[in-house]
Amino acid sequence: MFVEKKTSFAEGFAAGGFDDGRHRSRYAGTRLRAPADDSAWDHYRASPRARFDRHDAHAVLFHEDDTASHLYEVVSGQIMLYRLLGDGRRQVVDILGEGDLFGHSLTGLYDCTAEALTSAEVRVLDRRDIDQSIDLLAHVNRCLLTRIEALHSHAVLLGRKSATERVASFLMRFVPNRGVVGCTGPERHNTDTELVVLKMTRQEIADFLGLTIETVSRVLSDLKRRGFIAIERNDRIRLVDVCRVCKMTGIH
Template identity: 60%
Template sequence: MAQLEQPRKGDAHRLAVSSAQSEQAWSEYLHSNRAKTLRYAQHEVIFYEGDPADRIYEVAEGAVMLYKLLPDGRRQVVEILGPNDLFGFPVSGLHDCAAETLVPTVVRMLRRQDVEDTADLQQHVTRCLLSQMETLHDHAVLLGRKSALERVATFLMRFVPNRGGPGCTGPQDEDADDCVVHLTMTRQEIADYLGLTIETVSRVISEMKRRSLIRIEKQDRIRILKVCDICHLTGAH
């Protein structure tokens, strides 16, 4: 039987130093003249599926959705990206999905070849991708196993800071467990992300309102009245 190699003394320190070096290299690259800063309006396409992919992008401000279109026009939003998230690096030389802003967005554009030629930049990209891969695993579970109510609850919890994850310790005040969620997506975009129809999303939101779980304050703002109650509806407990 193969033996697992035990961590050696000093490994943690070396990893920490290496991580710090890669973060510094990434920051220096972004502030160099090799990286470009681009500003996009709301719902502006950054690239389409099938476009040449020789650049890597990082969200600096705002939000971006990645989506694929089926031949009959149906759309599946495959990923929602926020500040510091990376996108635009398929295995092939062509983009495998389209990227569109959800709100006015600032994006940093990097040459893919620069990243591939620099070990510290590669390390930063790898670390970011591993984190984003965890999010995609959770989304696969949502699409494959969760009910409509669980999907919408999971979506809302995504915007509640420091709650709902493995390290969640619950509310600091049981009598004030509310949170305002600012939505950057339309009902149709939410439906396309959750694999539901817009009618189903609207029905679930109405059901949550009827049960006094949420309150609609504006078209793009929802107040979760009891975060713990919404969290328990995600199916993760």
């Protein structure tokens, strides 16, 4: 593609966008979720039909191709979904947090492996309960749509971003309300700092970003050398200048 560079504006986040070209400059990250009334869901999840499970970090909840028995909702912690190729290459396709649903299936088999990234609590739900209520189905639909938009962003990251852009995008995932409406692209912010606590090993990050562990490490070292981040511990990365990192995500 050959679309002339459009240098900025409010991160494209729920922003109006230009109208002066065939292709407008647009944000390719994750959008804010619209608030919605999920009281029916709240009620259902509180019912005794919903079981409750706790898993340690790295526990596998189910494997790809296992018979799909249940639907899950993340209560706390993080769950990653991944697929493997025959020779062992792994791609983490999604990372789920509180309120996200997983374990859906069309085929009767799970299409991904689900593994706890941190110790995590999940609600184990029964599909049949949900299929009987409009409100519950509508909630599930919203959750699915959230995943789809996230997967679209992830496809852009995997297909079109450089290693540096991928790592920067990854770090920005942990900064609430940035890379988002609040952040005003190339303009100057008061120097702002953010501590990111990673719950993933380098290998997990690499498998999520479609890179190798060495490349992830090198990019982080490079960002450190350039003074954009400080690695306070392997799992604690301080974004010394959030806006600077944000500008490296490729979305501008």
